Amino acid sequence: MKKNLTVLLFVLCLSKVSSQVIFGNNAGTASDKTSVLMEFPNTGNKGLILPYVTDKSAISTAGSIILDASVPTAAKVKYYNGTTWVDLSVQPADVSSYLGIQPSSRENPTAKVIIGNSTSAADGVLVLESTNKAMVLPIVPSYQSIVNPAPGTMALVDNGGIKTLAVYNGVQWSFWSY
Structure with missing residues (x-):
């Protein structure tokens, strides 16, 4: 686990140089790499796990996505x-049972990893800073292919041309189509 964390931090530090990060392989899923800051391969059945936040009162950056655990018995993706x-x-x-495995120490409020620029006024642990690039979510053929999803798991389901954002709150999947 410690080795994986070290490798992840190393990759994130290198992202300042390349301004694009692909997790999992060197191909990713986007056909046009000029519009992508961060992406994931479509070869796995994994999603992105959102941070569990117990106090969202200090979050003021538009576009922030979290698992709101301010009421642990009524958590929701927001x-x-x-x-x-x-x-x-x-x-x-x-x-509630998942919060016990979360770090108990407070984070450094000024620490952040920025992909796409050398500075950012946005608050966040991982900040994607660009006016013309985006993150491509992990793409899966079915939400059911993500085995044992953790609360806060998020992925894009591509079911033969119909694309749907899937978010898991720990009990139930919710879907947003476009």
Whole structure:
């Protein structure tokens, strides 16, 4: 685990040089690499796990996505649109047992990894800073292919052309199609 964390930190530090990070392989999923800051391969059945946040009052950056565990027995996946928190979950979930495995020490509020630029005014642990590039979520053929998802898991389901954002709150998957 310590080795994996060290490798991840090394890759994130190198991202300042390349301004693009592909986790899992060197190909990723985006056909046009000029519009991508961070992406994942489509060869795995994994999602991105959102941070578990027990106090979201200090989060003021639009676009922040979290697993809101401020009430551990009623956790929900949410994103901040710049004004209010928008619920992406259908129902709440009890994530109390998962909070016990989270680090108990407070984070350094000024520490962050920035991909896409050397500085950013945005608050966050991982900040994707670009005016013309985005993150490509992990793409899976079915949400059911993610075995034992953790609360806060997020992926893009590509089911033969129909693309759906899938978020897992610890009990139930919620889906957002476009």
